[in-house]
Amino acid sequence: xxxxxxxxxxxxxxxxxxxxxxxxxxxxxxxxxxxxxxxxxxxxxxxxxxxxxxxxxxxxxxxxxxxxxxxxxxxxxxxxxxxxxxxxxxxxxxxxxxxxxxxxxxxxxxxxxxxxxxxxxxxxxxxxxxxxxxxxxxxxxxxxxxxxxxxxxxxxxxxxxxxxxxxxxxxxxxxxxxxxxxxxxxxxxxxxxxxxxxxxxxxxxxxxxxxxxxxxxxxxxxxxxxxxxxxxxxxxxxxxxxxxxxxxxxxxxxxxxxxxxxxxxxxxxxxxxxxxxxxxxx
Amino acid sequence: xxxxxxxxxxxxxxxxxxxxxxxxxxxxxxxxxxxxxxxxxxxxxxxxxxxxxxxxxxxxxxxxxxxxxxxxxxxxxxxxxxxxxxxxxxxxxxxxxxxxxxxxxxxxxxxxxxxxxxxxxxxxxxxxxxxxxxxxxxxxxxxxxxxxxxxxxxxxxxxxxxxxxxxxxxxxxxxxxxxxxxxxxxxxxxxxxxxxxxxxxxxxxxxxxxxxxxxxxxxxxxxxxxxxxxxxxxxxxxxxxxxxxxxxxxxxxxxxxxxxxxxxxxxxxxx
Numbered sequence: 001x002x003x004x005x006x007x008x009x010x011x012x013x014x015x016x017x018x019x020x021x022x023x024x025x026x027x028x029x030x031x032x033x034x035x036x037x038x039x040x041x042x043x044x045x046x047x048x049x050x051x052x053x054x055x056x057x058x059x060x061x062x063x064x065x066x067x068x069x070x071x072x073x074x075x076x077x078x079x080x081x082x083x084x085x086x087x088x089x090x091x092x093x094x095x096x097x098x099x100x101x102x103x104x105x106x107x108x109x110x111x112x113x114x115x116x117x118x119x120x121x122x123x124x125x126x127x128x129x130x131x132x133x134x135x136x137x138x139x140x141x142x143x144x145x146x147x148x149x150x151x152x153x154x155x156x157x158x159x160x161x162x163x164x165x166x167x168x169x170x171x172x173x174x175x176x177x178x179x180x181x182x183x184x185x186x187x188x189x190x191x192x193x194x195x196x197x198x199x200x201x202x203x204x205x206x207x208x209x210x211x212x213x214x215x216x217x218x219x220x221x222x223x224x225x226x227x228x229x230x231x232x233x234x235x236x237x238x239x240x241x242x243x244x245x246x247x248x249x250x251x252x253x254x255x256x257x258x259x260x261x262x263x264x265x266x267x268x269x270x271x272x273x274x275x276x277x278x279x280x281x282x
Numbered sequence: 283x284x285x286x287x288x289x290x291x292x293x294x295x296x297x298x299x300x301x302x303x304x305x306x307x308x309x310x311x312x313x314x315x316x317x318x319x320x321x322x323x324x325x326x327x328x329x330x331x332x333x334x335x336x337x338x339x340x341x342x343x344x345x346x347x348x349x350x351x352x353x354x355x356x357x358x359x360x361x362x363x364x365x366x367x368x369x370x371x372x373x374x375x376x377x378x379x380x381x382x383x384x385x386x387x388x389x390x391x392x393x394x395x396x397x398x399x400x401x402x403x404x405x406x407x408x409x410x411x412x413x414x415x416x417x418x419x420x421x422x423x424x425x426x427x428x429x430x431x432x433x434x435x436x437x438x439x440x441x442x443x444x445x446x447x448x449x450x451x452x453x454x455x456x457x458x459x460x461x462x463x464x465x466x467x468x469x470x471x472x473x474x475x476x477x478x479x480x481x482x483x484x485x486x487x488x489x490x491x492x493x494x495x496x497x498x499x500x501x502x503x504x505x506x507x508x509x510x511x512x513x514x515x516x517x518x519x520x521x522x523x524x525x526x527x528x529x530x531x532x533x534x535x536x537x538x539x540x541x542x543x544x545x546x547x548x549x550x551x552x553x
Contacts, residue, residue, distance in 0.1 A: 037370055155383045162372070162380065163364035169333055170384040171354030216371045217416045 007242040013129050017195075017238055020131040021252060023139040024192045024204060025230030030150045031188040032209030033223045034181055037161040041206055042092055043080065043182065046099035047189050048202040050076040052106030055123050055198070060113060065123070066138075069193055073186035076102060081179065126197030126249040128238075135194055142191040149184055150223075157181060158219060196249045203253035204230060211263040229259050284347030286311055286440050286471035287332055292341035294324060294331040300339050301327045302491060307498075309487065311439070314462065314472040316482035318505075319491030320514060325475035326362060328491075329442050332473065333359050346439055354384040358436035360429055360443045367417070367425075374420065374428045375413040378403055381435030403434035406464075407457045422449040427457065434461050441465055443474045447481065459484075479505060 008014045035044045054072025055065045076098055083094035110120050150157070156172035160181065164174035185205070192201045212225035237252030285308050292305040302324035309315045317325040330336045331343055334351015346353045358381065367377075381403065382396045392400075404410045407427040417425060426449045433441060441462070447455050462472055474481065482488050488504040490496040492513040497504040507518045 152388060155380075155386070155388060158376075159380060159383060161370060162367055162377070163361065165330075165333075165335055165361050165364065166359070166380065168335055168351070169354065169357070169359045170380070171387075172383075213371060218371055218373060218376065222371050 003243070004239065007239060011242075013131075014238060014242060016131045016133075016136060017128045017248065018234065020128060020136055020139055020195045021234030021238065022231045023136070023143050024195050024201075025208065025234055026143050026227050027139070027146055027188045027192060028201070028204040029208055029212070029223050029226035029230055030146050031185045032205040032226055033212065033219065034150075034157055034161065035185055035205050036209040036213050037219070037222075038178075038181065040182070040185065043076075043095050044185055044189075044205050045202050046080075046095045046102075047073050047076055047182075047186050048193075048198050048205075050099055050102035051189060051193060051198055052123060053102050053109055055193070056106050056109040056113075056120070060109060066190060066194070069190040069198075070186075072102065073190055077179065077182050077186060122197070123193065124197050124199045125247065126193065126195050126200060128195045128248045128252070131195060138191055139195070142187060146184055146188060149180070153177065153180060196252060200249050200253040203256055207253075207256040207260040208233070211260045214263050214267050229263075230256060233259055283311055285309060285344070286313070286346060287315070287473060288342075288344045289332075290342050292328075292331070292343050293339040294327045294336070295339050296327070296336065298339065302494065303340070304495065305341070305489075307487070307489065309471050309473065311471055312466055312469045313487065314466060314474070314485040315487045315489065316485040316501075317473070317475045317489050317491060318477070318479065318482045318513075319496075320493075323491040323493050323513075325491055326444050329359075329361075329444050329473065329475055333357065333442055353440075355436075356439040358433040358438035358441050360433050360441075360446055362444050363425075363429075367429075369418055372417045373414050374409060374417055374431075375400070375404070377417055377428050378413075378431045378435050381432040384436065399435045399437055403431040406434055406461055407431040408453060423451055423454055426450055427454050430458055430461060434465075439470050441470060441472045443472065445476060446474055447476065447478055479510075 008018055032044075035041060051069040051072035054068035054070070054075070056068070058065050058068025058071075079098045080091060080094045083089060083097070084091045087094075155170075156167055156177040159167035159170055159172055160174055160177050164178075167174040167177060188205065189198070189201050192204065196204055208226040208230035209222065211229050212222040215225045216222035233256035234252050237255040238248060240246055240255070241248040241251040287307060287309040289305045289307040292307075293300045293303040294305065295301040301322075305328065307315065317328060319325050327336070331338055332345055332350055334345070334349065343350050345351075346356055378400050379392070379396075382392060382400065386392060386396065401410070404413055407430050409424065409427045409431060412420065412424060412428075417428065420428065426446075430446060433443065446458055450458060465472060472485075474485070476482055483501045483505060485501060487499065488501050489498045490504050490509055490513050496513045497506075497509040510516060510518050
């Protein structure tokens with residue numbers, strides 16, 4: 001029993017990491033559910049990577065990294081919207097262009113500085129074991145705000161995922177709520193990157209929500225599954241990291257992705273063994 | 283009382299590319315209008331313009347006395363199926379409840395009347411027993427019933443329906459006709475885009491489209507052999523009975539192009 005509990009009870013940094021990870025799981029469960037349902041995985045990935053030049057630029061100027069991340073994600077959203085609306089290009093082309101451009105700009109900024117080596121690793125993979133009280137408060141505040149947004153905008157968000165035309169017809173302008181949804185995803189990425197890094201936050205957005213989509217029959221249940229699986233991944237990942245001296249952020253995300261494949265495998269087996277399937281194939 | 287739909291010199295299309303021009307329609311409350319035409323003839327484009335989903339290229343369109351897309355709670359719309367609809371983790375009941383969102387807005391809780399309308403809509407389309415079934419587990423026809431129940435739950439003054447009978451079996455089609463009859467009886471108006479000539483014959487007005495207006499008026503004026511030959515390239519013969527009229531397809535397009543001559547293909551529809 002001590003193997004499972006003492007790492008957290010004996011070490012304040014582990015308890016803070018667990019709390020931060022659970023809050024990131026809740027945030028990513030809410031935002032990730034809409035990312036999966038609305039088919040925003042590519043822009044979610046692009047946002048997670050596109051914040052790099054913002055963070056790097058902020059650190060270069062001595063500003064907080066989170067401010068740079070917010071600027072980077074805002075540039076990404078405005079840029080994608082502008083290209084999509086002013087050209088005949090599809091949104092994934094616009095996302096791809098900005099994604100690569102922002103990533104390249106981030107690397108250029110980093111390459112111009114000799115003092116970034118440690119910082120860049122922290123930006124990409126996070127530093128969940130270095131979370132302090134102010135980080136926890138920020139994550140808690142963001143979780144409350146994102147959850148409140150999800151409740152207030154539940155109807156337009158659901159219609160948007162179901163059929164954007166139906167959102168417009170019901171009086172919820174689809175283009176406006178699409179931007180609100182993107183801003184929600186961007187906020188999640190920005191406040192989560194300190195814990196799990198810009199590269200790994202994408203995994204937390206997609207994997208638990210993807211598993212939730214396989215398990216749930218309703219959207220609220222999908223969110224609950226995503227939150228539960230995400231939080232369990234944080235606990236298991238931190239435990240493995242502590243006992244086997246592994247990178248904490250990467251361990252968490254790796255466990256999350258493994259959980260998705262466990263759920264997927266179980267679903268495939270269950271479907272194959274269900275009476276309806278046997279009868280259909282007989 | 284304002285007309286349900288009033289279009290004058292209306293041109294509809296995408297960007298500056300007009301699909302149909304010169305549309306003049308007045309649909310009064312309690313009336314039904316059918317748009318009949320070939321694929322790509324502009325039926326769906328006109329419906330989207332009426333719904334305010336795309337702007338007119340020229341002319342004017344007023345819906346229930348206002349601009350299109352402004353009377354959200356009073357207009358119900360069944361569009362062509364969006365691909366993401368059937369993969370979401372939703373129960374049939376959740377989808378029908380969406381029909382009340384325009385009236386409820388962002389935060390108002392559903393009341394007893396909303397719940398009654400949703401329940402009645404499910405029953406009306408014969409899917410009360412499927413209320414808690416996952417949407418993705420339903421067949422195409424069952425899903426179409428769910429989407430029609432969503433339209434019924436809106437209880438709008440104008441129903442705008444794009445191919446509403448697509449995928450429906452006989453009982454589903456009967457439930458749909460009952461839905462339309464009840465809507466018309468309470469003074470609502472109905473605009474449908476349909477390939478079903480029998481459906482169109484039951485409407486007050488018909489507009490026959492083929493990238494232009496081929497004919498417009500009552501079903502008797504529009505659904506004639508000459509007009510249908512002009513629009514579809516098929517030869518029909520009208521057979522009058524005491525209670526109804528049969529339209530018999532006597533010749534399919536390019537029938538004479540076949541290498542070997544055929545007897546005239548025959549099929550028929552009746553109202």
